[in-house]
Amino acid sequence: MPIQRFILYIVVFAIGLWLALPPPIQAAELTNPSTPSGLTLEEALDHASRNRQELTAFHADLDAAVLKLKHAGLPPNPELGVEWDNLGGDLPIDDVRETTVSLSQPFEIGGKPSARKNQGQAEILRLQHEQAAVWVDIAAEVRMAFLEVHGARERLILQQEAEQIASELAGITYERVAAGELAATEETRAEARKSEATAETQKLKRLLTKAELDLATTLAETDNITVTAAGHLSQKVSIPDQQTLLAGIQDSPLLTLRRSETQLAASRLSLEQANAWADPSLSLAVREIPDKDARAVSIGFSIPLPLFQRNQTALAEAGATAHKAMTKEKAAASRLRLELIKTHTILVAADAEADTLRNEVLNRSSEAAEGVREGFRVGKFRYSDVLEASQSLVTVKVRHLDVILDLNRAAITLDRLIGKPEFPARSQNSLSSSSDRSNP
Numbered sequence: 001m002p003i004q005r006f007i008l009y010i011v012v013f014a015i016g017l018w019l020a021l022p023p024p025i026q027a028a029e030l031t032n033p034s035t036p037s038g039l040t041l042e043e044a045l046d047h048a049s050r051n052r053q054e055l056t057a058f059h060a061d062l063d064a065a066v067l068k069l070k071h072a073g074l075p076p077n078p079e080l081g082v083e084w085d086n087l088g089g090d091l092p093i094d095d096v097r098e099t100t101v102s103l104s105q106p107f108e109i110g111g112k113p114s115a116r117k118n119q120g121q122a123e124i125l126r127l128q129h130e131q132a133a134v135w136v137d138i139a140a141e142v143r144m145a146f147l148e149v150h151g152a153r154e155r156l157i158l159q160q161e162a163e164q165i166a167s168e169l170a171g172i173t174y175e176r177v178a179a180g181e182l183a184a185t186e187e188t189r190a191e192a193r194k195s196e197a198t199a200e201t202q203k204l205k206r207l208l209t210k211a212e213l214d215l216a217t218t219l220a221e222t223d224n225i226t227v228t229a230a231g232h233l234s235q236k237v238s239i240p241d242q243q244t245l246l247a248g249i250q251d252s253p254l255l256t257l258r259r260s261e262t263q264l265a266a267s268r269l270s271l272e273q274a275n276a277w278a279d280p281s282l283s284l285a286v287r288e289i290p291d292k293d294a295r296a297v298s299i300g301f302s303i304p305l306p307l308f309q310r311n312q313t314a315l316a317e318a319g320a321t322a323h324k325a326m327t328k329e330k331a332a333a334s335r336l337r338l339e340l341i342k343t344h345t346i347l348v349a350a351d352a353e354a355d356t357l358r359n360e361v362l363n364r365s366s367e368a369a370e371g372v373r374e375g376f377r378v379g380k381f382r383y384s385d386v387l388e389a390s391q392s393l394v395t396v397k398v399r400h401l402d403v404i405l406d407l408n409r410a411a412i413t414l415d416r417l418i419g420k421p422e423f424p425a426r427s428q429n430s431l432s433s434s435s436d437r438s439n440p
Contacts, residue, residue, distance in 0.1 A: 038228030041146055044219055048142045049424045051220035055138070058131040065127055069120030073113045076279070079104040102285035104300075110277030115270050122264040129260040132253040135423050140416040145211070145218040147412065149229040151405045152208040158401065159204050162394050163197040165373070169386055170194045172377055181379055193387065235358070235404060237411040239351060242344045245418060246337065253419040255336055258329040265325035269318040276311040278304040336417060343414045350407040357400040369393040 039047070049055060083100040173190040176182045212226035221227060249255065280303040287296040372389040375381040415421070 038230040040230045041143065044142055044146055044215070044227070044229070045139055045421060046424065047219045047221065048138055049135070051222075052138055053220070054134050055131065058127060058134075062124065062127050062131075065120065065124045069117065069124060072116035072120045075113075076106045076108065079106075079281075081285075098287055098289055100285050100287040102283050102300075104281050104283035104302075106279045106281045108279050110274040112271070112274045112277075112279075115267070115274040119264070119267040119271050122260070122267040126257070126260040126264045129253065129257040132419070132423050133257040136253050136416050136419055139421050140412055142215075142218050143412045143415075144409065145215040146229050147233075147405065147408050149208070149211045149215050149227075150231075150233040151401065152204065152211040153229075154233050154401050155398070156201070156204040156208050158394065158397050159197070159201050162390070163194070163201050165390055166190075166194045166197040169373070169376070169390075176379070233401075233404060234408055235354070237347070237351070237407055239344075239347055240414075242341065245340055245344065245414075248418065249333070249336060249340060251419065252336060252417060254417065255329075255333055258325075258332040262322070262325040262329045265318070265322040269315075269322045272311060272314045272318040276306075276315060278306050340414070340417050343410055343417060347407065347410040347414060350403055350410055354400065354403045354407055357396065357403060361396050362400060365393045365396045 081100075081102040081104065083102070085098040085100070170187075170190040170193070173182060173187050177184055177187045209226065212228055215229060216224055216227040219227060280301065283300040283302070285298045285300065287298065289296060369389040369392070372381050372386050376386045
C-alpha cells in the first residue's frame, strides 16, 4: 500500500506540473497578421524575368543575329565550271574533243561586307533594346498586378472593419430594443445592415482571390495557381523633378528602341546602296588538247553591265523604310514627352489629395463616427445617425484608398516611361555575352 500511494503521488505531481507549464505557442500566434507572407515585389519581378516567354524568345533571335553577323564578312562562293567541246555536229574528221575546267571568283565592291556587318550590329542592338523595352512593359504589368492584390486586400480590411462595426451596432440595437428604448424595426434594420456587410465581405474576398489569380498569370507561374503579394500598400512615393525627367528622356528604353530601329533602317539603306554596284568576276581556265597532248591556260574578267537592273526597287523600299523609321522616332519622342508630363502631373495631384485626406479628412471623420457611436450607445443618437456617420467614414477611407492606388499607378507608369526597373543583371550578362560573340 505505501508503494501504491507513493506511485499515486508521483502521478498527481506530474499531472499538476504539466498543467502548470505555459501552453505551447501556436503557429498562428507567431505569424504577424499585419505582415502577409508571400512573394515580395523583387521576387515577383525575378519570377517574371525567368518565366515570361516574351523575354526568353529573344535569346533565339539574338543567337541567330550573332551568327548572321559572324558570317557577314565572308566573300561570295567561287564557281567551278567544266566545258566539253566538239561533242558532235558537222565537224572535220581530225577535230578532237577538248575539255575546259574553269574557276570563277566574284569580288564584291562598293563596301558590301562592311555594310552587312553594320546591318548585323544594328540588328543585334535593336533586339537588345527591344528586349529591354519589352521588359519594362512586363515589369509595369507585374507591378500593376501586385498593386491590385494590395488594393484588394486593403479593401477587404476596410470592409471587415465595417462589418465589425455593423455587428457591434446590431448588438447595441438589440439591447436597446429589449429595454424598450427603440422600436423593433430598428433591430430588423440593424440585422439587415449586418447581413449586407457580411455579403460585401464575401464579395471582396472573391475579388482578392481573383487579383491573386491575375498576379500568378502575369508571372506565368505553372506551379502556383494563386500568388500572394507580401508587404503592404505604399502610402507615399518619391516624386522626381519634372525637368530632370525630361532631361533624361533620351535614355528611355521606349525611345531607345525607336532610335535603334532608325539606325537599323539606315544600315539597310546603306547595304542596298552597296548592292547597286555590280560585282566583277575573275576566272581561271585550263583547256585539255588531247591530239597535241598539251594544256592551255586562260584568264578571264567579266562584269555585269547595269543597263536595266540597278537595284532600284530595293533602294526605294529601303529608303521608304528609313524615312518611316525616322518619322516614328520623332513621333515617339513627342508622345513620350507628353505622356511623361501628364503622368507626372497626375502623380503630384494624387500625392497632394492623399495628404489632405490622410492629415485632415480621415482623422475628423474617424472622431465624428466614434462620437456618434458612443452617443448612440447611451441613447443620444438614432440608428440612422450612426449609420450615416459610419457610412461617411467608410466612404472617406475608400476614397483615400482609391487615391493611394492612383498614386501608385501613376508612379508605376512614370517608371515605365523612364525605364525602371532596369533589366535584371542575370539577363544583362546574357546579352553582354551575345554582344561579345558578335565580333567575328
